[in-house]
Amino acid sequence: MDEMIQENGRLGERWDIKGRIALVTGASKRLGRAIALDLACRGARIAAHCASSLDAAEDLAGKIRQNGGTCQIFPADFDCPENAGELVRRVAASMGTVSILINNASIFDEQSFREMSLPEIERNLRINAWAPMEAARAMAATCEDGVIINLLDTRVLDYDRTHVPYHLSKRMLATLNRIMALEFAPRIRVNAIAPGLVLPPEGKDDSYLAALAPSVPLQTWGGTQDIVDAAIYLIQARFVTGQTLYVDGGRHMKGHVYE
Numbered sequence: 619m620d621e622m623i624q625e626n627g628r629l630g631e632r633w634d635i636k637g638r639i640a641l642v643t644g645a646s647k648r649l650g651r652a653i654a655l656d657l658a659c660r661g662a663r664i665a666a667h668c669a670s671s672l673d674a675a676e677d678l679a680g681k682i683r684q685n686g687g688t689c690q691i692f693p694a695d696f697d698c699p700e701n702a703g704e705l706v707r708r709v710a711a712s713m714g715t716v717s718i719l720i721n722n723a724s725i726f727d728e729q730s731f732r733e734m735s736l737p738e739i740e741r742n743l744r745i746n747a748w749a750p751m752e753a754a755r756a757m758a759a760t761c762e763d764g765v766i767i768n769l770l771d772t773r774v775l776d777y778d779r780t781h782v783p784y785h786l787s788k789r790m791l792a793t794l795n796r797i798m799a800l801e802f803a804p805r806i807r808v809n810a811i812a813p814g815l816v817l818p819p820e821g822k823d824d825s826y827l828a829a830l831a832p833s834v835p836l837q838t839w840g841g842t843q844d845i846v847d848a849a850i851y852l853i854q855a856r857f858v859t860g861q862t863l864y865v866d867g868g869r870h871m872k873g874h875v876y877e
């Protein structure tokens with residue numbers, strides 16, 4: 619079997635995760651936690667960022683350490699987005715240069731076009747777009763060989779009328795994803811994942827997902843592992859940059875207005 623794989627020229631060609639410092643923002647729970655755990659299983663040393671969920675971050679760090687891995691916790695509030703650049707420098711001082719950055723932390727507040735205010739748009743831009751860019755710029759200042767993953771949303775292609783400031787901020791991050799891929803090449807690859815229906819918002823259960831599943835071409839919803847698999851693919855894909863991978867059961871093709 620190894621010989622067949624070797625003939626296809628694949629052995630040794632994937633970008634190696636083992637031993638890298640991986641900073642995952644919003645790592646305490648949900649998608650961030652799942653990505654951090656998977657990277658730790660693959661031998662990355664985890665810098666777990668949290669904002670308010672310190673107990674959950676400690677639970678994550680405990681689990682990684684019990685399994686022989688490395689995890690340190692770094693709290694920071696991205697409402698002041700300069701904190702994201704400072705965070706990368708703190709991780710570097712304590713653990714070493716960050717070479718995997720997962721820009722996962724985000725807010726998802728409900729606000730319609732009629733209700734939206736400039737301060738609310740600015741808050742979404744600070745946390746969901748400017749902070750990831752600050753973190754990426756700080757990483758690029760020192761990293762010679764790295765990868766960045768930005769978490770977008772399948773809705774960047776459409777119009778989400780119930781979360782307009784969120785929608786605008788994710789669109790800005792989508793544009794930054796391409797800009798940064800060009801700015802940081804060839805040292806750092808920059809790619810995005812646009813999840814669709816994966817986890818219900820906090821406080822809601824699977825009935826939320828079941829109600830929306832008929833609007834998805836594949837008629838179902840995804841799991842955290844689908845997002846983790848996409849992240850691992852993009853991290854290891856040494857010839858891929860500036861991409862957005864829609865992990866959404868095909869929903870991005872529907873030209874949907876989200877009510």
Ligand SMILES: NC(=O)c1ccc[n+]([C@@H]2O[C@H](COP(=O)([O-])OP(=O)(O)OC[C@H]3O[C@@H](n4cnc5c(N)ncnc54)[C@H](OP(=O)(O)O)[C@@H]3O)[C@@H](O)[C@H]2O)c1
Nearest residue numbers: 644648649668669670671695696722723724769771816817
């Ligand atoms: N879940 C889905 O189905 C889905 C669908 C589409 C897109 N996405 C995107 O995928 C990513 C992960 O989704 P998720 O649902 O797992 O995320 P989430 O639970 O909504 O948020 C992730 C983390 O963001 C952190 N955060 C919130 N405000 C912050 C602030 N002011 N400063 C720093 N960090 C802050 C929180 O950290 P603390 O808990 O420590 O406060 C939170 O745990 C997000 O970017 C989201 O937009 C998810």
